Amino acid sequence: MLACAPLADGGYALQELTEQGDAVGPRRLARPDELAGFSAADRWLWACTVDDYPALIAAGVHVPRCHDIAVVERILLGRDGVFGDPTWPGAVVARAQGRPVPAGSVAVGTDEMPALFDLPGAAGPPDPAVDPIELLRDAYLDQRRRAGSDRALALLLAAECGSALAAAEMGAVGLPWRPDIHLAVLDELLGPRPPAGVRPRTLAALAAEIDAAFGFPVNPDSAVDLRGAFRRVGFDIDSTRSWVLKGIDHPAVAPLLQYKELSRLHTANGWSWLDQWVTGGRFHAEYLSGAVVSGRWATRGGGALQIPRVLRQAVVAQPGHRLVVADAAQLEPRVLAAISGDVALQRISADVDLYAGLAADGFGGDRATAKVAMLGAMYGQTTGEGGRLVGTLRARYPLAMGCVDDGARAGERGDIVHSVLGRACPPPGDYWEAVRIGRQQDATDAERRRADRLAGDRGRFTRNFVVQASAADWAAVWLAGLRSTLGDVPGAELVFFQHDELIVHVPSAAAERVAALIEDAADAARRMVFPGSAVATPVRPVIVERYADAK
DNA sequence: GCCGGAGGCGCC
């Protein structure tokens, strides 16, 4: 294991360590352009992949595996109910020794201080008396001790460290993106690019239509204005969400819905987005693995996890290459089947289309209804059709429904829940005081209602957490496993990952092989994350030139 | 003028 610490002078300290933390061989110092000389190292130890890996990637170093102190610390602290505390090695060691975390230090790449600021030396202590390699080693040994021999936790930590490597590489390599196709889409839907601050032609025309339909001027970008306008024409709505508008019979609705859709494209993924995020035919986002409490990824800038479907046609493989697009179909209900031990639902999970299987099993073949019911169960829907249908599921799959219901009750009590591999959800925040007050004998009706609402919100969060976080566990193991096997395929690049879906860009001749590796990795993840379970977590790799052709 | 929250909507 090669410990690697950036130094204040821009260079690096490197030290080979045994798994027990003992130094092997001499301490080395390297300038950034000398890092390629360390490519043979199989496993790296460093403070934070988000901060430390990009420079190595730029130097041409591929890191097969790592131990990321920050990633591991975040998970370990979370299991102790601590969220948002500093995770850099000095903080880890200080906590281990019962000392206060040194003041003035800044944790980079964590929630409280995004790497955005990138202060020099921020990832480590400014104290020159402390040897950065020793600090790394001490933090590593403390984390190993705290992680103990929990097999599931070890798998989670390894998968999260691998995911962090994948995230950094993915941001660096970028998603193939054809600006010419993107521009053609914008031109077709919005018209020619207008000067800054001017509405594109299509939006201007729709705004005029909306004004004409109301008979007075309205700013369609303002929810306040719109609500007032609809009130004036006899519709008292408390939101202008599109599903609310769809229930209104008024000539302004149709152009307004169209306006909202196109305006969204213009502001979120229009010309300025293209200018800002696409360079050299690639969309470079900054991916943050495990940044969501459930373990899902987040991105900073570019909105890479919200690419609208209409722009997937701009994601095109380079000449001589293909995209292998794979998603884990209906992952969350399958994960629920596994973690709850519900054999009946596990049996359904063998179907390629789980919802169709559900429908045949208890919903008279009505797939749409079965899907609504299952989503309602996982999200905590209580009203309407979805809420009513959960009863049918409860009768047929009592273990699965019991699992999410238990999760909800734990949340309503203020308790913690965990993912299958042991990621903890955050404890309730300051608002829980209001729940406590509202549950006292002498609480007012208003206090009771507030407590019920807050506890209900918390229950829906924990209900969903057990499923969403366990799905994220599976996906991280899938991704990290695939990443390690892709090393044997020349030219294969992981270029996209979105919760339960990934894309590999690969020379055409190797596409079939990559598709097989993706399926193998999914099967391995199923066995490791859900050992002994009969659940199926199939993935469907599709080999295409354009992302839009994958579905 | 700055800033944070709200509203809204894209993705899963």
Added chain:
DNA sequence: AAAGGGCGCCTCCGGC
């Protein structure tokens, strides 16, 4: 079919 979970990002808007 109804509006339940998680995010990021944009604009608007009200408070300072």
